[in-house]
Amino acid sequence: MLERKSVYRLLDFGAGIGRLATELAKESPWRLGANLDVHCWEPDPTRRGEMSRVLIDLGVKVTVIEDLSQVEAQSFDFSVLANVLHELPVPIAAEAISQAASLTRPTGEVAIVELCPLLKAEKFAVPYPEAIMKELLSSCNFAARSHSFSILGASAYAVLARRLHPDAGLSAEYVAERIQKTWARLLDDALSSYTSFQSLSGYHDFSVCLQDLTTIASITAHLLGRWPMPSDTAKDSKATPIDLKPPGC
Numbered sequence: 001m002l003e004r005k006s007v008y009r010l011l012d013f014g015a016g017i018g019r020l021a022t023e024l025a026k027e028s029p030w031r032l033g034a035n036l037d038v039h040c041w042e043p044d045p046t047r048r049g050e051m052s053r054v055l056i057d058l059g060v061k062v063t064v065i066e067d068l069s070q071v072e073a074q075s076f077d078f079s080v081l082a083n084v085l086h087e088l089p090v091p092i093a094a095e096a097i098s099q100a101a102s103l104t105r106p107t108g109e110v111a112i113v114e115l116c117p118l119l120k121a122e123k124f125a126v127p128y129p130e131a132i133m134k135e136l137l138s139s140c141n142f143a144a145r146s147h148s149f150s151i152l153g154a155s156a157y158a159v160l161a162r163r164l165h166p167d168a169g170l171s172a173e174y175v176a177e178r179i180q181k182t183w184a185r186l187l188d189d190a191l192s193s194y195t196s197f198q199s200l201s202g203y204h205d206f207s208v209c210l211q212d213l214t215t216i217a218s219i220t221a222h223l224l225g226r227w228p229m230p231s232d233t234a235k236d237s238k239a240t241p242i243d244l245k246p247p248g249c
């Protein structure tokens with residue numbers, strides 16, 4: 001439980017066009033159980049501009065952060081990464097988790113919201129099952145619990161994570177090592193699932209295989225330095241491919 005405050009500061013990290021803020025604005029503080037002061041960070045400047053326009057048009061009062069480096073450390077009660085991590089290669093996902101953790105106060109929570117399997121086709125994506133996301137966060141020294149519900153055969157889940165050693169810092173390198181191990185396992189699981197099919201009978205088998213293939217292709221592309229694309233890597237020097245060894249190697 002978070003300590004009782006009159007207003008909770010929430011950071012939507014990777015806010016897209018502000019879907020979370022829009023939905024939260026529809027709820028009363030009574031329904032939410034708190035007054036929220038919502039701040040949205042979206043790194044893509046085009047989307048960020050669109051978000052600002054959409055939120056103004058809808059009359060939703062939030063702060064759109066223009067420069068994350070100007071935001072005070074440990075200044076949020078909650079940071080939410082909704083539908084973000086499955087889209088990110090290892091070093092970028094690690095940086096996002098580490099940044100969100102450093103912007104959240106020591107007794108606050110980082111919430112990871114994801115779908116697994118994904119509901120729509122995505123070219124590069126590594127979906128994380130709920131249990132594996134919880135294990136990943138535990139391995140990064142968070143205490144983690146989760147809530148989930150089923151939607152169209154997928155699990156929509158939120159893992160709520162609180163730092164166990166908030167004073168120790170959480171480096172992106174440390175998180176990257178943990179994600180790297182998690183990816184080795186996800187690759188192994190996807191290969192095992194894919195090869196377990198003798199033939200595909202029906203849509204369900206097809207969609208499972210497609211998800212497996214997306215995971216296999218995305219992790220392999222990352223290993224071979226093709227995701228992020230070299231043109232993206234030039235824009236972001238942190239996005240260098242890393243060595244990923246399968247389990248047991």
Ligand SMILES: C[S@@+](CC[C@H](N)C(=O)[O-])C[C@H]1O[C@@H](n2cnc3c(N)ncnc32)[C@H](O)[C@@H]1O
Nearest residue numbers: 013014015016019043044047082083084092096
């Ligand atoms: C699928 S959208 C989800 C948007 C929003 N959270 C939602 O649920 O509607 C993923 C978002 O993550 C953003 N993103 C990409 N890289 C990011 C990073 N390193 N840190 C934070 N967000 C990132 C993308 O620009 C995109 O807007």
